[in-house]
Amino acid sequence: MIYGLVASALVALGLYGLVTQPALLRKVLAFNLLGGGVFLLFGVVAARGGDPVPQALVITGIVVAFAATALALVLVLRLFQITGAATIAEDETRR
Amino acid sequence: MEATPGGFLLVLILVAPVTGLLIGFAQGGRAAERIALWAAPLGVTMAMVLLAGVLHAQAPIVAFVGGWAPPLGLALRADGLAAAMLMTTAVIIAAITLFARADYTTLPGAPEARAPLAFWCFLLALWAALNAAFLGGDLFNLFVALEMLTFGALALACLDGRATQFKAELRYLLFALIGSVFYLLGTALLYGAYGTLDILLLSRTARSDAPTIVAASLMTVGLLGKMALFPLHLWLPAAHAGAPPAASALLSGLVVKASYVLLLRLWFWVMPAALLLAVAPILALLGAAAILFGSLVALRQARLKLLVAYSTVAQIGYLFLMFPLVAGSAAEVAERAWTGGALQAISHAFAKAAMFLAAGVIARGMGHDRIAGLHGAARVAPLSVLAFGLAGLSLMGIPPSGGFTAKWLLLQSALYAGQWWWALVIVAGGLLTGGYVFRVLSAAMRAPSPDFMPAAPVDARQERVALGLAIISVVLGLLPLAAFGLVLIGR
Amino acid sequence: MTLLAHLLLLATILAPLGLLATAVTAQGRLRLPALLVYAPLPGLAAALIAGPAPPLVIYADWLRLSLDLDAPGALLLGVAALLWSAAGAYASAYLPGATRFAGWWLLTLAGSLGVFIAGDLVTFYFAFALVSLAAYGLVVQDATRRARRAGAIYLALAVLGEVFLLFAFALLAVSIPGQSLAIADAVAALPNSLVRNETILLLLLGFGLKAGLVPLHVWLPLAHPAAPMPASAVLSGAIIKAGIIGLIRFLPFEGGIAGWGLALGVLGFLTAFYGVALGITQRNPKTILAYSSVSQMGVVMAALGFGLAAGDAATPLDAARYASHHVLAKGALFLGVGVALATGARRAAWIMAPVLLLVLSFGGLPLTGGALAKEATKAQLGAGVLGWLSALSAAGTTMLMLHFADRLRAGLAETPEASAPPGLILPFAVMTAGALLLPWWLYPAAVKFWPALWPVLLGALGFLALRNWGGRLPRWPEGDVLIFAERAAARVAPPLAERASRIEATLRAWPSAGLALLVLALLLGLAMAVAA
């Protein structure tokens, strides 16, 4: 049960980071914190029922989250290389 | 529910584009292009056979993957809604394939280039992902499908490699990821509460308790974020307007619909009716705000592609008006509203794809997409302007178009259900849509200045593809309504 | 016989569209203008032959598309088809080689004839939308600044009208018991509908906009002078009748509704006098004709209104008769303007004589078709105060139309020997003959001489007064009250859109979108928690 609370806290922290951190790198980091919380929630569910299915789901989830992180970081780097921008503050839609 | 005959077709529809993508990626750009060209007619044929099968059986076609029945295994289900969406997808993808040949062809013997390889592979990839999203019968399987969709959409949208695209796509990716996480949280809670994620099994057991409520709100909001329903649309205009035309057509026309179908499955299958009744007015209210805000902002856009993108923001709103009209209404009214909502999704897919393709051709011919400077566009790209106008008719809801039938059904069910305020929104949205479509057309029809020169020649085949899609969006309105009874099968 | 009737009804709509379809080839496009004269002929044949046949139902499922021709519909269909044909011939001489114009023309034609034969809500709405929206292409043909402004305003109001009608039709469809969408069933169910008043209001707004009911008339005096001559002719003669047939079809004359009838009648007379009052301040002959159309449609609507108030089931046919004269005569006059502008002073008599006859026919001069038209609405507008009002409006019309003839004479071609090409004269001659003679065949009646004559004389006196002292009248801009509306809209609309854009931009910033996401999640959860 403790880990259920830990998972909830991690989700709240990750969300807070994603919403308030302006730097892109830190947003990606916060997303991974958030992901850890979500997967832990699956773990709690699995542990309650002694059920391997949610564990399998988490493995799938971790792989997908890694792919997303890699993709996001490449985008961040390319954006930085081209424009030097480190945030996604609004400026491009009011052309 | 048992597995039914014909289930292999579902697997094929899913696996064929995946296999094509894998082989195309391994063999390089020209192979990918040829695979996509072959896959287009094959896909349309498979979708047609499936549609005919569902119509013939008047019941969903179901497959259990690996022979494992839920809750242990995964089910694929093609009900009427799924069959209709698969058909729409197949036709639009085939059209985009034809359209894109002019832009992304690799000549024999030429070295492989980045954009063509990525385009053809991700066209197949998005197709596979869309099929998976429409057929999936398991909430986690659908999560994987949504992720495939996000990655594919992202890659297609920044195909031109411009800095503005990267920024727009980062906004999209990060927001979509929050959406995914919310959705995933919901599935964790649902699994904890019910021990299954199969949509049909859940629909028989779901309760109105705390885990279900939290799961429902998280999953709903996650999907709304992925659909860019107002006020969660921050990423859509720049992302859809910045992509190459063939990609924009796909993103605006189809990709957002996958989350929509999933949302329908969540609310009209999984969740108990009591919860739906509480949420439906809120969703419709957001939809109404999307219609009004999106259209007003579209009216003020200086750029053609941004205008079309904001029109998507607005048109997505219509999809949500059906929630309070289906929930808690008499069977006949609910059927009408359901048909209207589904038809709106389909006709918007065709109309918006046509519009983006046409806008792309116009922008290339004119060398820019500033609306104020479009004078002479009707001379440079006459069929594209015509396609834009026809698609605009469907978006406005002028008869005899698919958009008209959809809005008429929604309007009628709103009045039947005694919720006339939604009818006002529908009509006001139509007026505003008329306003922004007219802005574009009147500029495009004006004679250019005498020294005007087109920036680039226009490909007549691309124009015809855009026109063809626009015509489909109009002709949908000429079909007898009974044809749309399809989307009621398995509801 | 029924089969032939059905084929003709179908051909009425499909012939113009089919002709349009030939434009996919370059050769077809080139041929198009010359074929305009033939496109309305199936409609004309349908009006003559297909009269009282059972309706043609196209889809048997619950969205029934049906075509139906009753007596008022046949009358208006016939004269409108005649006008479209004559104006089509005129157009191919007036605007040779204008293929895009021909395309819009055919679309508009299909809708214009379609409204007279539509038997169900959906078909009617489709036809109505087609005629309303496609006519935009006719208005902006000249591509001048003025034409574009007129076109934009026309389109905006047309779409607004569509919206009113869409609502009205949805309400009608909801009140029909069962699945039918037939107009007859809708009208039968209307008096007992729970939303009767709302429906009727929306119908009046939608159709009134098209027919020029004050203050919804503003597009007429803008669009008519801006459009090319043949387009003005069909606009004024045939297209605005879509509004009239709408009122005829959808108001429950059997049984009647006193309150709404009275309101429509009063507004109709108001429109009739308003059109005259503003028309006499104008100098452009086409603008004068447009205001005259407003006035004449006011008379038709007054007849419809008082007929509705009285529950007079003969009203539709009577009003259709009055309107059919307007189709012919106004169409003829617009064509005549083009002829006159190309004719020099030497031949002025040849053109001014028929114009004068037509002008007096509008006033109801005995022995003209106009007198018969006026006689047709005797049952609705003949008695008491209404009789006086209608006589006065006839006097006003005479005055206005003489003013038109006067202005037209001033606009004759400068070279005295100039003469219009036969391609323009012939259609004008046909329409003039039709306007003067056809009513005698279609609805003959005995007209009392003196009661028909004195309003014409009074109008002539008024015209003399106007010639002497009219210079002191204030000059109203074309479109009168629209100017104020435009100014108000210019003040209100941009800030509204600006505000929406600003709010939207704020919401699009990352942190606020994130917060919105969280708020929404909590809101949904809360709503469910309360419900559960």
Next chain:
Amino acid sequence: MTLLLDLILGLAVVGVAVWTLAVRENFPAVIGFVAYGLLLALVWVRLGAVDVALTEAALGAGATGVILLFAVVRLRGGRAEIDAATPGPRQRLAAGILCGVVGLALAVAVLSLPDPAPSQAAAVARHLPELGVANPITGVLMAYRGLDTLLEAVVLVFAVLAIWSMAPDRRWGAVPGPVFPVQSNGPLSLLARLLPPIGIVVGIYIAWVGADAPGGKFQGGTILAAMGILAWVAGLWRLPPVASRGLRWAVVAGPLAFIGVGLLGFVFADGFLSYPPAIAKPLILLIEAAMTLSVAAALVLMVAGPPEGRRA
């Protein structure tokens, strides 16, 4: 005692997460994140999920940490822009409250999950003999929810191609990622020479035992990938260019094998992805082997990033 352990572990995880968010510099934040991942892996062990613990340690902490570090090294400056884009205190407060409420709602939902918990454990175990594998998680991943795993393997291909397609056009066909100079001596070089032989053996072993014990393609593939990355960073191994057919076939081999075996199911068993009981285990091992190769290749390529070098 165990309760205390869980409590300490839980607090540590949350504490590290807070620190990772709060610290101003990027580098320590990434280090904090790696620590977070390792602590989470411990939590997974405590929850009795060794498979997940392995995956979390290898992918969640290890591979993610590496790509984050690469990014930190390359992203410099932008402080002023970041400060300008930082939301004001009012927005942060609102975000804090809202996130707190969401977390609270989640906690309430978790605490009110039904007892006894619904579980598929029995059903999973009942059918394992038909598959010839002993690890229930492998059973779920390869058979019951095989479609999930297939689609996920395809997602990896998507990601590789998506990352490649971010490259500038002129770099297309070149070697992915930066090219590192050969490190002839120093600790990195030593590690890169010593570790890979051992690592490759361990990786293959972990993938191999996955059928019956904790382990499997993702964990094994990750270890193989780590060895490859080590050798690459030390300059000992040059990645093949993105135009290389062999490289691409390596990336798609796993999912293709999966699909191929799946389609055979139409012929030899009852439908897609169903295995005939007699040869279920060899088939599963075949897929696992191909998948291990593909996962390793995909991970290396995702770490390396888009092509940067000159055209090969």
